[in-house]
Amino acid sequence: MTAAVKSSPRITSQLVNGILAIKPLADLAKNRARNMMIKRAESIGVYWHDQVQALRSRSDSASSQVSSQVSPQWEQELAQVQSANLTYPDYYLRMFHAYEDGNLSWDAAMEVEVAAHAVHARVWPDSGEQGDMRLRQSYQTVLQEQINTAPQNILDIGCSVGMSTFALQALYPQAQITGVDLSPHFLTIAQYRTEQRERGEDYAIQPSLAPSPDQAAQIPSPTWLHAAAEATGLPDASFDLVSAHLLFHELPQSAAIGILQEARRLLRPGGHIAIMDMNPRSEIYAKMPPYILTLLKSTEPYLDEYFALNLEEAIEQAGFQSPTVACNTPRHRTVIARVR
Numbered sequence: 001m002t003a004a005v006k007s008s009p010r011i012t013s014q015l016v017n018g019i020l021a022i023k024p025l026a027d028l029a030k031n032r033a034r035n036m037m038i039k040r041a042e043s044i045g046v047y048w049h050d051q052v053q054a055l056r057s058r059s060d061s062a063s064s065q066v067s068s069q070v071s072p073q074w075e076q077e078l079a080q081v082q083s084a085n086l087t088y089p090d091y092y093l094r095m096f097h098a099y100e101d102g103n104l105s106w107d108a109a110m111e112v113e114v115a116a117h118a119v120h121a122r123v124w125p126d127s128g129e130q131g132d133m134r135l136r137q138s139y140q141t142v143l144q145e146q147i148n149t150a151p152q153n154i155l156d157i158g159c160s161v162g163m164s165t166f167a168l169q170a171l172y173p174q175a176q177i178t179g180v181d182l183s184p185h186f187l188t189i190a191q192y193r194t195e196q197r198e199r200g201e202d203y204a205i206q207p208s209l210a211p212s213p214d215q216a217a218q219i220p221s222p223t224w225l226h227a228a229a230e231a232t233g234l235p236d237a238s239f240d241l242v243s244a245h246l247l248f249h250e251l252p253q254s255a256a257i258g259i260l261q262e263a264r265r266l267l268r269p270g271g272h273i274a275i276m277d278m279n280p281r282s283e284i285y286a287k288m289p290p291y292i293l294t295l296l297k298s299t300e301p302y303l304d305e306y307f308a309l310n311l312e313e314a315i316e317q318a319g320f321q322s323p324t325v326a327c328n329t330p331r332h333r334t335v336i337a338r339v340r
C-alpha cells in the first residue's frame with residue numbers, strides 16, 4: 001500500500017477546479033485573492049505598500065515614490081546566495097501565490113513577510129497582527145512538548161525569507177541552524193535580515209519571536225543554502241531536527257515523499273522530523289465556502305495533492321516511527337516523528 005493517494009476531490013472542489021481551468025477566471029480569482037490579502041494587511045496595521053517599498057529600496061522607511069524597481073544591490077547579493085548548478089524541479093517553475101514567476105521573483109520575495117502577517121491574521125478570530133507570531137509560538141509549544149533533548153543541528157526546509165528559521169533560533173538559541181530553499185530571491189532577503197539582526201537593527205516586520213539585540217549577538221546566525229529539500233547535498237546523519245513549516249502544502253506528492261526520504265538520510269539516530277502545515281482534517285477546510293476555496297486554490301497549485309496525501313503513512317514508509325499529530329491551531333497540525 002502506498003501513502004500517495006490520488007483520491008478524487010469532493011464535488012465542490014471539482015467545481016472549483018473546473019472554474020480555475022478557465023484562464024481568465026483563474027486570473028480573476030488570483031487577483032481577487034491578492035487584493036483581499038493586501039486589504040487585510042492594511043486593516044491590521046501592516047502597511048503592505050510602505051513596507052514592501054522600503055525593502056525594495058533598502059531604506060528604513062518607504063520613499064514617497066512607488067516603484068517596481070529593486071535596488072541593484074539585491075541582484076549583487078542574489079548572485080552570492082545562488083547555486084549556479086541547481087536545476088529547478090518542474091513543479092516549482094510555475095505560478096504560486098498569484099505571482100506569474102512563482103517564488104523565483106523579487107515581487108514574491110519582497111512581499112513574503114507582509115503576506116504571512118495578513119494570511120495568519122485569520123488563524124484565530126481575534127488574532128489580527130499577532131496571528132503570525134501566535135502560529136509560530138503554537139509550533140514551538142508542540143516542539144517543546146515532544147522533543148526532550150534540545151537539538152544541536154537543525155535544518156529548516158522551505159525556509160523562505162527566514163521567518164521560520166529565526167523562530168527556531170529563538171526556541172533553540174544554542175543550535176546551529178541551516179535554512180534551505182529553492183528561491184534565491186527569498187534567501188537573499190533571509191541573508192539581509194540576518195545581517196540586520198547581527199547589527200541589532202529593528203525593522204518594520206520583525207520576525208516573530210525575535211530575541212533582543214543583546215541576545216541576538218550571542219546566538220549563532222543561521223546559514224542559508226540554495227537547494228531542493230529533496231536533494232540538499234548535505235552529509236548523511238548531520239542533523240538532530242529537520243523542520244518543515246508551511247512547506248508541504250506547496251508540494252506535489254512525489255516531492256513530499258522525496259523530501260521525507262532526504263530528511264531520514266540527514267537525521268542522526270534519535271533525530272526528529274517536524275512538519276507544521278494546514279490540517280486537511282480541519283472542519284474549516286471541509287466547510288469552506290466554494291468562493292473562498294476558489295480564491296485559496298487559485299494561489300496554491302498543489303493543495304489537492306497535499307490534502308490527499310496520507311502524511312503519517314508516508315512518514316513511516318520513509319523510515320520513521322509512528323508520528324504524533326497535534327492540532328496547534330484550529331486549522332494547522334504539527335506532525336512529529338523520530339527516526340526508526
Ligand SMILES: C[S@@+](CC[C@H](N)C(=O)[O-])C[C@H]1O[C@@H](n2cnc3c(N)ncnc32)[C@H](O)[C@@H]1O
Nearest residue numbers: 103158159160163164181182183228229245246
Ligand atoms: C509557504 S513558504 C514557507 C515559509 C517559511 N517556512 C515560513 O514558515 O515562513 C514555502 C517555501 O518552501 C519553498 N520550497 C518549495 N518547494 C521546495 C523544495 N522542494 N525545496 C526547498 N524549498 C522549497 C518555497 O520557495 C517557499 O519559500
